Amino acid sequence: MEIVLAVMIGVLYAAGIYMILRRSLVKLILGIIILGNGANLLIFLLGRITKGRPPIIPGDLKVFAEAYADPIPQALILTAIVISFGLQSFAIILIKRAYKVVKTDDLDEMNAIDQDS
Amino acid sequence: MLIAILVGFIFSMFLVVAGKFFRGKPAILSALIPLGLFAYFAQFIGQVSEGGVIIQSYNWVPSFGVNLGFTLDGLSLLFSLMITGIGFLVFVYTSSYLKEHQYLDRFYGYLSMFMAAMLGLVLSDNMISLFIFWELTSISSFFLIGFNNSSEASRKSAITALAVTGLGGMSLLAGALVLGSVGGSYSIVELLNSSGEIAASPFYIIIVILMFGAAFTKSAQFPFHFWLPGAMKAPTPVSTYLHSATMVKAGIYLLMRFTPVLGSTEFWNSTLLIVGAVTMVYAAIHTLFRRDLKGILAYSTIAALGILVFLIGQGTEAALLAAALFIAVHALYKATLFLVTGIIDHQTHTRDVTILRGLRKVMLPVAIAGFLAAISSAGIPPTLGFLGKELTYESTLAVIGTPLLWITLILITKIFLLHAGFVAGISPFVGKLPEKFSNTKKPGILLWLPPVILSVMGLSLGIFPGLIEPIIYPVVTAMGEDVGNEHLALWHGFNTVLWLSIATIVVGTVLYFVLKPSQRLEASAARVEFLSPKSIFSGLWHYFNKFSSLWTAFFQNGYLRNYVSTIILFLIGLSGYALYKTASFSLDLSTLSRITGYEMAVVVIMFLAILFTVFTRSRLAAVASMGVVGLAICLLFVFYSAPDLAMTQFSIDTLTVILFVLVLYRLPIYLKLSDYRTRIKDGVLSLGFGTIITILILEVLATPVDKTISQYYAENAYVLAHGKNVVNVILVDFRGSDTFMEISVLAIAAIGVFALLKLRLKETDQR
Numbered sequence: 001m002e003i004v005l006a007v008m009i010g011v012l013y014a015a016g017i018y019m020i021l022r023r024s025l026v027k028l029i030l031g032i033i034i035l036g037n038g039a040n041l042l043i044f045l046l047g048r049i050t051k052g053r054p055p056i057i058p059g060d061l062k063v064f065a066e067a068y069a070d071p072i073p074q075a076l077i078l079t080a081i082v083i084s085f086g087l088q089s090f091a092i093i094l095i096k097r098a099y100k101v102v103k104t105d106d107l108d109e110m111n112a113i114d115q116d117s
Numbered sequence: 118m119l120i121a122i123l124v125g126f127i128f129s130m131f132l133v134v135a136g137k138f139f140r141g142k143p144a145i146l147s148a149l150i151p152l153g154l155f156a157y158f159a160q161f162i163g164q165v166s167e168g169g170v171i172i173q174s175y176n177w178v179p180s181f182g183v184n185l186g187f188t189l190d191g192l193s194l195l196f197s198l199m200i201t202g203i204g205f206l207v208f209v210y211t212s213s214y215l216k217e218h219q220y221l222d223r224f225y226g227y228l229s230m231f232m233a234a235m236l237g238l239v240l241s242d243n244m245i246s247l248f249i250f251w252e253l254t255s256i257s258s259f260f261l262i263g264f265n266n267s268s269e270a271s272r273k274s275a276i277t278a279l280a281v282t283g284l285g286g287m288s289l290l291a292g293a294l295v296l297g298s299v300g301g302s303y304s305i306v307e308l309l310n311s312s313g314e315i316a317a318s319p320f321y322i323i324i325v326i327l328m329f330g331a332a333f334t335k336s337a338q339f340p341f342h343f344w345l346p347g348a349m350k351a352p353t354p355v356s357t358y359l360h361s362a363t364m365v366k367a368g369i370y371l372l373m374r375f376t377p378v379l380g381s382t383e384f385w386n387s388t389l390l391i392v393g394a395v396t397m398v399y400a401a402i403h404t405l406f407r408r409d410l411k412g413i414l415a416y417s418t419i420a421a422l423g424i425l426v427f428l429i430g431q432g433t434e435a436a437l438l439a440a441a442l443f444i445a446v447h448a449l450y451k452a453t454l455f456l457v458t459g460i461i462d463h464q465t466h467t468r469d470v471t472i473l474r475g476l477r478k479v480m481l482p483v484a485i486a487g488f489l490a491a492i493s494s495a496g497i498p499p500t501l502g503f504l505g506k507e508l509t510y511e512s513t514l515a516v517i518g519t520p521l522l523w524i525t526l527i528l529i530t531k532i533f534l535l536h537a538g539f540v541a542g543i544s545p546f547v548g549k550l551p552e553k554f555s556n557t558k559k560p561g562i563l564l565w566l567p568p569v570i571l572s573v574m575g576l577s578l579g580i581f582p583g584l585i586e587p588i589i590y591p592v593v594t595a596m597g598e599d600v601g602n603e604h605l606a607l608w609h610g611f612n613t614v615l616w617l618s619i620a621t622i623v624v625g626t627v628l629y630f631v632l633k634p635s636q637r638l639e640a641s642a643a644r645v646e647f648l649s650p651k652s653i654f655s656g657l658w659h660y661f662n663k664f665s666s667l668w669t670a671f672f673q674n675g676y677l678r679n680y681v682s683t684i685i686l687f688l689i690g691l692s693g694y695a696l697y698k699t700a701s702f703s704l705d706l707s708t709l710s711r712i713t714g715y716e717m718a719v720v721v722i723m724f725l726a727i728l729f730t731v732f733t734r735s736r737l738a739a740v741a742s743m744g745v746v747g748l749a750i751c752l753l754f755v756f757y758s759a760p761d762l763a764m765t766q767f768s769i770d771t772l773t774v775i776l777f778v779l780v781l782y783r784l785p786i787y788l789k790l791s792d793y794r795t796r797i798k799d800g801v802l803s804l805g806f807g808t809i810i811t812i813l814i815l816e817v818l819a820t821p822v823d824k825t826i827s828q829y830y831a832e833n834a835y836v837l838a839h840g841k842n843v844v845n846v847i848l849v850d851f852r853g854s855d856t857f858m859e860i861s862v863l864a865i866a867a868i869g870v871f872a873l874l875k876l877r878l879k880e881t882d883q884r
Contacts, residue, residue, distance in 0.1 A: 001711065001712050004720055012807075013807045015728075018800060019730075020678070020681055027739070034746065037746060054759065055831065071827060071844045077762055078762055082765065083862060090870055093870045094873060095780070
């Protein structure tokens with residue numbers, strides 16, 4: 001399964017980069033989100049995957065009695081998801097404002113904004 | 118001694134805050150600083166003339182072998198006295214010359230910064246601190262040349278000067294580092310002991326070339342001389358102080374300082390002889406073609422610097438003595454001529470020698486100073502200039518090899534310099550006073566006293582040369598030569614040297630009466646200007662600028678996708694190469710988990726959703742399928758024991774999709790599609806990057822993983838933090854402050870979103 005996931009992460013990265021290279025601002029943000037998802041999965045996979053053993057200490061035990069999923073990548077990814085939401089929501093609103101002012105979401109046309117046209 | 122150097126820096130910093138109380142009358146008080154320093158250094162004359170060397174050392178950056186070591190020997194003392202003595206007169210002169218200037222305080226700030234840096238330069242024993250002071254003099258010179266910053270010519274000259282001397286500074290640093298590593302020390306005194314090893318080292322030539330690079334740029338030797346005439350855009354006190362008496366001699370100082378360490382080799386001597394000779398003759402000829410007084414003086418200064426390099430190149434005891442004396446002679450008469458020129462400019466508002474006449478009637482003391490300086494420059498007895506010239510001829514006659522060639526060159530130079538001195542110091546004052554200058558105001562005492570003091574010193578030291586011996590002789594001792602018991606004297610009897618002197622004076626005087634500066638001469642020089650090093654330099658400069666703007670336009674073209682492409686391409690190349698070199702492909706398949714049907718189904722859905730996001734032409738569809746990708750990842754988190762992640766991913770993904778839809782449903786479908794070629798190109802690039810990532814993951818999976826930290830958290834989650842969900846405990850307890858920061862970041866983002874939503878642009882801003 002790890003190999004399938006590794007390929008999938010590769011696909012996510014490729015799709016993310018491809019979207020970032022497009023001219024539309026919306027696609028740029030979609031690209032960043034996909035790239036972010038790919039990165040989260042990457043961290044997750046590199047922490048090694050474990051099925052059906054969440055890092056929660058069961059019942060009345062004080063420490064784990066048997067194998068458990070690595071909690072550190074999970075903590076990292078949780079943080080990453082939340083932070084990227086902050087970024088995304090700000091970017092989405094920014095597009096909206098930019099579109100209102102310049103009437104385009106084309107990055108190339110935004111280049112010329114500081115020249116009087 | 119450290120305080121003596123720092124006082125100038127402290128004063129200039131003090132002016133930053135207290136400058137406005139310092140304009141106008143109180144400005145003259147600042148002259149007390151150089152005066153005090155002059156007295157401080159003068160008290161060492163006795164000790165140094167008896168062969169004493171004062172050494173003081175303070176640790177600065179001991180780990181790099183950089184300390185503030187200062188040595189006061191004969192060479193340093195001569196320069197220190199010149200810096201503070203002429204500095205004092207220039208400070209006094211400036212208080213009147215720039216009386217009305219609104220930035221007078223700033224000018225004094227730069228001037229005292231320069232003075233401190235220059236003192237540091239000549240007193241430093243450590244090569245690194247010498248370099249730092251060297252650069253500080255270049256920087257203060259930059260500010261002073263560009264002092265009239267509203268004039269474009271000033272700014273340009275300032276940049277040219279900084280570029281040329283700054284280049285030399287780099288050369289000095291490189292030379293010092295190589296020399297330090299070859300000689301095993303950055304202290305010049307300590308290097309003296311290993312001069313034999315240095316000369317035998319294979320790096321010797323490199324060191325010498327680098328040192329020459331520094332000295333020749335600073336001291337305006339051909340072909341780097343052109344910044345100096347440009348530097349005359351500075352106010353005249355600056356030209357006097359920096360660009361004639363002191364700073365331009367820093368290169369000469371460097372050569373003299375390193376003579377005992379690097380000198381007395383064939384390469385050292387002949388390079389200096391040739392460069393010095395070319396410079397002096399080239400610049401001396403140039404003086405004939407100028408009619409701006411400062412232009413004439415600039416070129417005659419270059420010629421004088423050429424003579425000094427030429428003398429150091431001879432390297433004999435007599436030549437070094439001549440050089441030491443000539444430094445003092447030149448500082449005295451050239452500073453006088455510059456100050457005189459400044460007064461003429463200040464009172465008549467012109468510096469054109471073809472119109473200036475008969476000014477003795479309105480400014481007699483200035484005329485006397487000019488006359489005395491001119492005859493000292495001409496080397497007419499009984500001035501100090503005569504002594505300098507005699508010694509120069511004497512040592513040149515003794516050059517081994519082809520003395521006839523060298524004596525001819527120095528003779529030509531001296532004749533032209535005599536002409537230049539007469540033109541600058543005498544011709545504005547003789548003849549009939551033109552009508553338009555008859556109302557010229559008499560200059561104030563603060564203006565005319567400094568040049569008079571300097572020129573009278575030039576005369577009296579010539580009559581009583583014994584007075585300057587205790588200062589000049591230790592200079593030669595500092596360069597590792599012994600002067601012996603000979604005394605300086607005006608009269609040496611009828612010998613070749615005397616006949617040469619007489620020839621110089623006669624021919625030069627005749628030349629003065631025959632050849633008058635004129636517009637025609639200046640124009641004829643302008644015709645060959647395109648061949649001069651200056652034109653070549655500005656050409657290079659021009660093309661360099663062009664090249665860098667092409668370069669910038671290529672890489673910094675303002676298109677985001679080009680930046681991203683460049684970065685990605687570079688990453689692919691770099692990590693691809695590393696993987697190619699080291700990848701083992703040794704993943705053990707038996708350790709991997711099994712593929713199950715429901716996992717495959719999720720992965721296939723995710724794959725299709727990605728494809729749809731990338732290729733759909735509708736924004737909404739793209740956003741929706743992006744949501745599907747997020748949900749698929751959420752399911753993967755569920756499968757692989759990460760319930761917290763799944764919950765977070767689910768809520769955030771949903772929120773993002775809703776937000777997107779709310780904001781974007783009104784936008785049109787994508788209108789512009791990139792052309793086919795761009796898409797193929799980007800596709801290849803992205804797939805390449807994806808492949809690299811996949812290979813990278815497989816490589817990492819093949820290496821064993823270290824779980825120590827995870828174990829720590831797992832074992833202590835309940836014991837220390839009393840929580841059973843380890844992920845939560847990490848976030849809110851072990852790394853609680855990180856989470857707090859994260860919350861702040863989110864709060865800032867939320868404020869940003871709120872502000873953007875509430876922002877109401879004025880109609881005028883909405884283009």
